[in-house]
Amino acid sequence: MTAVHPPLRRAVQVRAREWGWRHAGRKAFAARQVDLGIAPGERVLLLGASGAGKSTLLHALAGVLGTSDEGEQEGDLLLDGVPPAAARGRAGLVLQDPETQVVLARVGDEVAFAAENLAVPREEIWRRVGRALDDVGLDLPLDHPTTALSGGQKQRLALAAVLAMEPGLLLLDEPTANLDPAGVLEVRDAVVRVLERTGATLVVVEHRVAVWADVVDRVIVLDAGGGILADGPPGTVLVQEQTRSRLAEAGVWVPGRQPAVGGTLPTDAGGEGLLSARSLSVARSRRGRAVVEDLSLTVSAGQALSITGPNGAGKSTAALTIGGLLRPRAGTLEASALLAGAAGPDPFRWRSAHLVQRIGTVFQEPEHQFLTATVGEELAFGPRQVGAPDSPRIAELAERLRLTHLLGANPFTLSGGEKRRLSVATMLATAPRLLILDEPTFGQDALTWAELVTLLRELVREGVAVLSVTHDTDFIRALGGATLHIADGAGRLVSR
Amino acid sequence: MSTDYLTPVLTGRTLLRANPVSKLFAAVVITLALMASIDWVSAAVALTCELALMPLLGISVIGLARRIWPLLVAALIGAYGTALLAEKTGGVLLDVGPFLFTEGSVAAGIAVGLRGLPLALPGIFILLTTDPTDLADALAQKLRLPSRFVLGALASLRLVGLLVEQWDSLGLARHARGVGSDGSALARTRNLLGQSFGLIVQAIRRATRLATAMEARGFGAGTRTWARESTYSLLDAGIAVVGLLVAVGAVTAAVLAGTWNFILG
Amino acid sequence: MASSTTLAGTSPRTNQWRVVDIVVASVIAVAVGVLFFAWSAGYSGISLLTAGFPPLAGLYSGGWLIAGVLGGLIIRKPGAAIYCEMLAAAVSALIGTQWGVGVLLSGAIQGVGAELVFLLFLYRKWNLPVALLAGLGAGLALGISENILYKALWTIEFKLLYVVFAAVSGIVIAGLLSWLAMRGLARTGVLSSFAAGRTADV
Numbered sequence: 001m002t003a004v005h006p007p008l009r010r011a012v013q014v015r016a017r018e019w020g021w022r023h024a025g026r027k028a029f030a031a032r033q034v035d036l037g038i039a040p041g042e043r044v045l046l047l048g049a050s051g052a053g054k055s056t057l058l059h060a061l062a063g064v065l066g067t068s069d070e071g072e073q074e075g076d077l078l079l080d081g082v083p084p085a086a087a088r089g090r091a092g093l094v095l096q097d098p099e100t101q102v103v104l105a106r107v108g109d110e111v112a113f114a115a116e117n118l119a120v121p122r123e124e125i126w127r128r129v130g131r132a133l134d135d136v137g138l139d140l141p142l143d144h145p146t147t148a149l150s151g152g153q154k155q156r157l158a159l160a161a162v163l164a165m166e167p168g169l170l171l172l173d174e175p176t177a178n179l180d181p182a183g184v185l186e187v188r189d190a191v192v193r194v195l196e197r198t199g200a201t202l203v204v205v206e207h208r209v210a211v212w213a214d215v216v217d218r219v220i221v222l223d224a225g226g227g228i229l230a231d232g233p234p235g236t237v238l239v240q241e242q243t244r245s246r247l248a249e250a251g252v253w254v255p256g257r258q259p260a261v262g263g264t265l266p267t268d269a270g271g272e273g274l275l276s277a278r279s280l281s282v283a284r285s286r287r288g289r290a291v292v293e294d295l296s297l298t299v300s301a302g303q304a305l306s307i308t309g310p311n312g313a314g315k316s317t318a319a320l321t322i323g324g325l326l327r328p329r330a331g332t333l334e335a336s337a338l339l340a341g342a343a344g345p346d347p348f349r350w351r352s353a354h355l356v357q358r359i360g361t362v363f364q365e366p367e368h369q370f371l372t373a374t375v376g377e378e379l380a381f382g383p384r385q386v387g388a389p390d391s392p393r394i395a396e397l398a399e400r401l402r403l404t405h406l407l408g409a410n411p412f413t414l415s416g417g418e419k420r421r422l423s424v425a426t427m428l429a430t431a432p433r434l435l436i437l438d439e440p441t442f443g444q445d446a447l448t449w450a451e452l453v454t455l456l457r458e459l460v461r462e463g464v465a466v467l468s469v470t471h472d473t474d475f476i477r478a479l480g481g482a483t484l485h486i487a488d489g490a491g492r493l494v495s496r
Numbered sequence: 497m498s499t500d501y502l503t504p505v506l507t508g509r510t511l512l513r514a515n516p517v518s519k520l521f522a523a524v525v526i527t528l529a530l531m532a533s534i535d536w537v538s539a540a541v542a543l544t545c546e547l548a549l550m551p552l553l554g555i556s557v558i559g560l561a562r563r564i565w566p567l568l569v570a571a572l573i574g575a576y577g578t579a580l581l582a583e584k585t586g587g588v589l590l591d592v593g594p595f596l597f598t599e600g601s602v603a604a605g606i607a608v609g610l611r612g613l614p615l616a617l618p619g620i621f622i623l624l625t626t627d628p629t630d631l632a633d634a635l636a637q638k639l640r641l642p643s644r645f646v647l648g649a650l651a652s653l654r655l656v657g658l659l660v661e662q663w664d665s666l667g668l669a670r671h672a673r674g675v676g677s678d679g680s681a682l683a684r685t686r687n688l689l690g691q692s693f694g695l696i697v698q699a700i701r702r703a704t705r706l707a708t709a710m711e712a713r714g715f716g717a718g719t720r721t722w723a724r725e726s727t728y729s730l731l732d733a734g735i736a737v738v739g740l741l742v743a744v745g746a747v748t749a750a751v752l753a754g755t756w757n758f759i760l761g
Numbered sequence: 762m763a764s765s766t767t768l769a770g771t772s773p774r775t776n777q778w779r780v781v782d783i784v785v786a787s788v789i790a791v792a793v794g795v796l797f798f799a800w801s802a803g804y805s806g807i808s809l810l811t812a813g814f815p816p817l818a819g820l821y822s823g824g825w826l827i828a829g830v831l832g833g834l835i836i837r838k839p840g841a842a843i844y845c846e847m848l849a850a851a852v853s854a855l856i857g858t859q860w861g862v863g864v865l866l867s868g869a870i871q872g873v874g875a876e877l878v879f880l881l882f883l884y885r886k887w888n889l890p891v892a893l894l895a896g897l898g899a900g901l902a903l904g905i906s907e908n909i910l911y912k913a914l915w916t917i918e919f920k921l922l923y924v925v926f927a928a929v930s931g932i933v934i935a936g937l938l939s940w941l942a943m944r945g946l947a948r949t950g951v952l953s954s955f956a957a958g959r960t961a962d963v
């Protein structure tokens with residue numbers, strides 16, 4: 001039986017007047033002329049193109065944008081009439097990446113942390129911890145180590161850790177990015193459950209509208225050029241033809257409308273073989289357990305192949321192994337003469353400089369691969385490495401993936417979607433024959449998504465093999481080709 | 497690189513239950529007593545006591561030896577250095593070129609070497625029996641160290657441990673971008689340095705983001721409470737008393753034996 | 762392309778420690794503490810090399826002073842050098858070194874050595890000479906305190922030599938290397954929330 005809890009703390013009201021923020025180190029404002037009022041208890045879905053300033057606005061609402069050392073503010077932003085920094089604890093923010101926000105070593109301590117910071121009495125803290133873990137459906141002992149969690153569990157933990165604050169305003173920044181479809185619904189349902197119990201105000205940022213459209217009362221769309229593009233109930237904003245086309249133009253994913261993708265769907269024919277795996281077992285480390293076993297496949301020139309499967313199934317591990325980065329636990333991986341050239345048949349033994357010319361691997365975590373101080377240098381790095389500096393391709397890639405205005409910016413300061421595009425672009429720049437992309441489309445708005453798909457289609461038609469790990473079914477459909485489904489330690493090839 | 501440097505495997509049930517502050521107290525008084533003087537009697541007494549307490553660590557002799565052999569080497573080196581450089585008094589024991597050892601200098605060396613071991617061992621006791629989270633709780637609640645710094649340090653300890661584990665992933669990511677550890681020895685060294693630097697960059701990057709996450713959860717705003725109370729028990733009184741006894745015993749023995757040799761005197 | 766320019770001389774606007782100051786200072790200290798551990802292991806080897814003339818080992822000692830100088834240069838707040846040096850020492854003790862709990866005392870003394878130099882410039886100057894001086898301060902603190910705590914029985918000439926070597930090592934390893942590391946880190950952009958990493962707008 002479930003006890004009925006009264007709303008714990010009053011829901012927060014938000015008011016922004018002509019609000020704007022410019023990050024230190026940037027000339028352009030990240031968000032500007034934001035005018036809005038959100039009533040207590042409202043549930044808002046915040047949309048906007050990649051780089052429009054959604055994360056910046058959420059950080060501001062949580063009061064963590066920093067002081068004048070870190071940027072310049074204009075206008076004002078108030079929670080219940082006071083600046084967010086003075087209302088610390090009223091708003092709880094779950095950041096874009098759950099991996100990087102774990103503070104402590106044990107699950108119980110992690111959830112208790114926020115309540116401790118708000119000086120909640122001890123007995124009450126443990127009551128809140130239990131309730132928060134219940135709310136998100138995380139059934140683990142309190143001393144369970146926070147390192148030993150799957151992607152979905154980490155996402156729930158991050159949510160629980162914020163719920164223990166019992167915030168009047170819940171701020172979620174792409175809370176389901178990188179989760180498998182089942183995980184997405186689980187996390188969303190956990191949020192809905194909490195809102196029903198506490199009545200808190202919600203602002204959630206997510207590119208894929210469909211998941212949240214049914215549970216929010218209101219959709220607010222930030223304009224990348226400043227101001228607000230649309231504001232209203234989902235039934236109006238997402239349905240009226242007039243706003244729909246305006247939103248689509250600005251890059252918002254509008255339900256039921258596929259972004260226009262250029263190029264044609266590649267044929268599944270495939271050309272000459274590039275790489276073949278036979279009975280491959282893959283593992284993260286030499287001594288770790290094998291996560292996928294007995295994998296056999298051939299990758300051919302001009303072929304698109306997708307890898308899907310639940311979180312933690314071993315997709316990334318398999319991709320890294322096929323990319324010649326991890327040593328196969330068992331079985332063989334052999335590159336054909338067409339791919340290997342003079343480098344020998346075993347990609348794992350290739351030198352870095354040879355590898356990057358032949359196989360380009362984009363990691364799931366973009367920041368791991370950044371090597372230089374600016375976006376421009378980052379793009380130029382690969383071509384220089386393979387002896388083709390000043391490639392005209394660099395400028396073209398930057399233009400098409402909307403990075404041109406960021407060429408002088410530091411890669412670490414980019415928005416989530418911009419980072420992803422940059423890391424994909426760095427690999428495209430070296431023009432390898434085989435591209436391996438781990439979650440290439442996460443965090444992309446409809447326009448950048450379409451551009452990315454168009455680019456990849458062109459490459460496939462030119463004879464490049466593209467192997468992508470993804471949860472994005474639209475992407476799989478748009479790129480065509482076969483799908484390898486990895487689950488329960490085995491891979492199953494599904495042709496379309 | 498082994499991954500567990502920053503999350504030690506804890507042993508020793510009894511000491512594990514004790515409050516870290518009492519262990520720290522015992523270690524500090526013993527260390528202070530030993531530091532105050534360089535003489536072989538106080539060192540020998542403290543060393544004997546510490547060795548007698550070793551079973552509390554609940555670690556096999558081999559395991560212990562593996563942990564403390566560097567201490568032995570360091571003690572030997574310290575002894576040798578002093579024997580070579582101390583005042584040359586008493587009869588000559590060895591005289592080869594610049595290497596002159598006398599009875600007086602060798603005695604001084606023995607005292608220094610013998611003192612090195614009991615100075616180092618309390619650290620091993622704490623290391624093997626203290627969970628970092630408990631230590632942080634105790635430092636902030638019992639010693640009233642500023643909680644922002646204690647928790648910042650605790651979070652960083654965990655973060656750097658994680659990053660050390662990610663050393664391999666970072667290597668892979670660089671390899672994939674065409675900078676890897678193949679080629680000549682020089683290239684290898686360069687890459688090793690580059691990757692270490694990359695690791696520090698990642699560490700600072702993650703730290704900045706972690707700070708935001710902590711602030712987003714109300715950290716650093718004002719007074720805070722503690723979900724787990726750090727408490728003292730009889731065991732802690734016992735540990736403090738044992739620490740005091742060892743320290744006082746060492747000093748008394750040295751004074752009685754007439755070997756007490758105050759470092760500032 | 763606009764490349765970032767480090768304004769090596771600026772200070773943060775307030776002397777209050779922000780959360781990000783604390784966490785980044787801690788991470789730097791812990792990372793250097795891990796290095797200390799390796800450095801301490803290496804010390805035994807170095808000691809064998811310098812067996813003919815032990816004071817030469819003083820030249821190696823600068824490695825233990827990096828945390829304070831580097832932390833001070835990056836965070837630029839009062840107490841940063843002491844905090845970083847002590848935390849680094851504590852971490853190396855947590856991992857296990859041959860010096861036991863005593864490293865805490867050494868860490869504090871060495872941190873004070875660097876801190877005093879930053880204080881002398883009122884936490885306003887952060888250029889190369891100041892970094893070298895901070896390294897010198899830490900080196901002197903290390904040399905003198907080691908002489909009292911661990912090398913008390915050496916004769917006075919050797920003690921003096923040891924202090925000189927430690928000072929040189931402090932200037933070069935702790936001062937120069939920390940300054941280069943600070944510059945290198947600033948160039949990568951990870952220090953963008955610090956005065957040390959402030960760049961021109963793009």
Ligand SMILES: Nc1ncnc2c1ncn2[C@@H]1O[C@H](COP(=O)(O)OP(=O)(O)OP(=O)(O)O)[C@@H](O)[C@H]1O
Nearest residue numbers: 023030050051052053054055056413414415416417
């Ligand atoms: N710390 C920072 N320093 C400098 N510029 C930044 C920083 N964080 C974000 N920006 C810039 O501000 C702009 C808005 O970024 P923000 O992260 O708010 O975008 P977003 O709408 O969340 O995009 P995405 O959907 O890609 O996550 C971007 O151009 C980004 O490059």
Ligand SMILES: Nc1ncnc2c1ncn2[C@@H]1O[C@H](COP(=O)(O)OP(=O)(O)OP(=O)(O)O)[C@@H](O)[C@H]1O
Nearest residue numbers: 151178284291310311312313314315316317318665
């Ligand atoms: N760096 C790592 N070191 C050790 N084990 C890891 C590492 N990364 C992942 N694992 C483990 O290996 C297994 C497979 O992980 P992998 O990242 O390949 O899964 P995935 O299918 O890509 O999942 P996701 O969809 O969440 O990205 C998981 O059980 C995971 O916990």
Ligand SMILES: [Mg+2]
Nearest residue numbers: 054055415416
């Ligand atoms: Mg964002």
Ligand SMILES: [Mg+2]
Nearest residue numbers: 315316317364
């Ligand atoms: Mg993955």
